[in-house]
Amino acid sequence: MDLEQSAGTPAPPSITDKSKKPIEPSPEEDSSTRLGENDLLGGENVDAVLAAKMGLVNDAIDEIGFTPHHWKLFCLNGFGYAVDSLILLIQSVISTQARKEFQPSYKTGLTIAVYVGMLIGAIFWGFSADIIGRRFAFNVSLFVSGIFTVVAGASPSWITLGLFTCLSAFGAGGNLVLDTTVFLEYLPSQNQWLLTLMAAWWGLGQLIAGLFAWAFLPNFSCEDAATCTRANNQGWRYVWYTSGAFVFVLSILRITIIRLQETPKFLIAEGKDADSVRVLQSIATQYKRPCSLTIERLEAYGPSQTRKISAVGMSQRLISPKELAFHFKGLYATRKMGLSTSLVWFSWLLIGLAYPLYNVFLPTYLASRGASFGVSSDYITWRNYAINNTCSIFGPVLAGLMCRSPWFWGRRGTMIIGALVTMIFFFCYTQVRTESENVGFSCAISFCLNIYYGTLYAYTPEVFPSAHRGTGNGVAIGLNRIMGIVSAVVGEAADTNTSVPIYICAALYIVMAAVSAILPFEPYGRRSS
Numbered sequence: 001m002d003l004e005q006s007a008g009t010p011a012p013p014s015i016t017d018k019s020k021k022p023i024e025p026s027p028e029e030d031s032s033t034r035l036g037e038n039d040l041l042g043g044e045n046v047d048a049v050l051a052a053k054m055g056l057v058n059d060a061i062d063e064i065g066f067t068p069h070h071w072k073l074f075c076l077n078g079f080g081y082a083v084d085s086l087i088l089l090i091q092s093v094i095s096t097q098a099r100k101e102f103q104p105s106y107k108t109g110l111t112i113a114v115y116v117g118m119l120i121g122a123i124f125w126g127f128s129a130d131i132i133g134r135r136f137a138f139n140v141s142l143f144v145s146g147i148f149t150v151v152a153g154a155s156p157s158w159i160t161l162g163l164f165t166c167l168s169a170f171g172a173g174g175n176l177v178l179d180t181t182v183f184l185e186y187l188p189s190q191n192q193w194l195l196t197l198m199a200a201w202w203g204l205g206q207l208i209a210g211l212f213a214w215a216f217l218p219n220f221s222c223e224d225a226a227t228c229t230r231a232n233n234q235g236w237r238y239v240w241y242t243s244g245a246f247v248f249v250l251s252i253l254r255i256t257i258i259r260l261q262e263t264p265k266f267l268i269a270e271g272k273d274a275d276s277v278r279v280l281q282s283i284a285t286q287y288k289r290p291c292s293l294t295i296e297r298l299e300a301y302g303p304s305q306t307r308k309i310s311a312v313g314m315s316q317r318l319i320s321p322k323e324l325a326f327h328f329k330g331l332y333a334t335r336k337m338g339l340s341t342s343l344v345w346f347s348w349l350l351i352g353l354a355y356p357l358y359n360v361f362l363p364t365y366l367a368s369r370g371a372s373f374g375v376s377s378d379y380i381t382w383r384n385y386a387i388n389n390t391c392s393i394f395g396p397v398l399a400g401l402m403c404r405s406p407w408f409w410g411r412r413g414t415m416i417i418g419a420l421v422t423m424i425f426f427f428c429y430t431q432v433r434t435e436s437e438n439v440g441f442s443c444a445i446s447f448c449l450n451i452y453y454g455t456l457y458a459y460t461p462e463v464f465p466s467a468h469r470g471t472g473n474g475v476a477i478g479l480n481r482i483m484g485i486v487s488a489v490v491g492e493a494a495d496t497n498t499s500v501p502i503y504i505c506a507a508l509y510i511v512m513a514a515v516s517a518i519l520p521f522e523p524y525g526r527r528s529s
Helices: 048-064 068-102 109-131 134-152 158-173 175-184 200-216 235-257 264-269 273-286 295-299 305-310 314-319 321-331 335-360 362-372 378-403 410-429 435-462 466-493 500-517
Strands: none
Touching: 048 264, 048 273, 048 295, 068 109, 068 134, 068 158, 068 175, 068 200, 068 235, 068 378, 109 134, 109 158, 109 175, 109 321, 109 466, 134 158, 134 175, 134 235, 158 175, 175 435, 175 466, 200 235, 200 378, 200 435, 264 273, 264 466, 273 295, 321 335, 321 466, 335 435, 335 466, 335 500, 378 410, 378 435, 410 435, 410 500, 435 466
């Protein structure tokens, strides 16, 4: 029996709308398919009609169960994870060689460019996901990123490289918003732990960036800035070209392997009950699974408050500040939801500073530490970097197993453990004295760091209501990108060759563990709304 399987409980005998007129459930409903009290946000009583319909949709998704359709989504949405980390890491691994060729005055300019692009991308794609739907961003974002990643390799100047890095990051920046959202809104409740496991794709993207750097930078790079030209410094351009081609292939796979339909929960939030039933019935029919949900059962509850607000012309919604205000207000609909939203966003601020301080500047730190141990070969430096990123793949795998086990107190407990163990290894890393210790402890940090990070990626969409999930996710990741910009400014002003960033990261993880402990919602054994 699955450890996360949730049990439905009977719906209340009636649901009352704003006019106080009782809305009776469909006579066809029995106790196994009525609205479950086990829905995570079911007790917040924001929109009783919408909550009832979400409960029926959750019942239908659980009734269909896990299918090959979900495995396809796991991989195709995982591509977005991989591309996000790939684009984020590329600029850091090629920055040193690009600076030798262009000799800019602001050495962390590429880091700022990539985070600005990802910030705008997270906000744009996140807001649009709640306004025009998930499907458009899913199909377009990787294509945009792939095109500009290839073009970045041909940049004739530092400013041009920064511009195309920013545009490439804009396409990739919305993927972390949409990937978790789309996958979660199709996922049966007993399989929600796979959302944490999907973060392993993030580590795979890092590994690919490291492997490309290992393949090209030691063999096609100049050594001295005084003699560095485009002709003898093609390595960093090859990294961009191959990465762009890789992303472009992934974007093609997204639209050929599966033709994504809008998620049933988004359609319900938009008042499109018939479309939601059609999507679920089509999946059930394709994979020969049962699905007892009908349009009559949904319509028996009447229209929701969300539908009334959303039922305006698309052109008006795209430019209406009221639409954005509506989604922000929905994230603070109750005191408990408001506390949850604020703490989740604060967690993203903290990891947004800690992660780039360690990982984006890790090549510089590894090189400096390696030099102090007598390692001066670029080949060895980038080999160590690839090994380090390989270890990061398995952090979310362990996190996924921990999240579905009661022994680790669910998502919050997994984040607490991940943050505290990461903090311990950070402090230990400052005492490294040999090359073997350097590689070993950096790998341990990458592994443990991704236990926390991977769980936070999954926890965030789980605790947001479906109607406002894109906005909440977009703001969370946008705040993360803002702190990445701050870290780049710190990196310009401070000496990143010292252990100071490591101590700062360790302290930040202590705070992250404390914040995780007071999060008000625990998704373990509960169904997302």
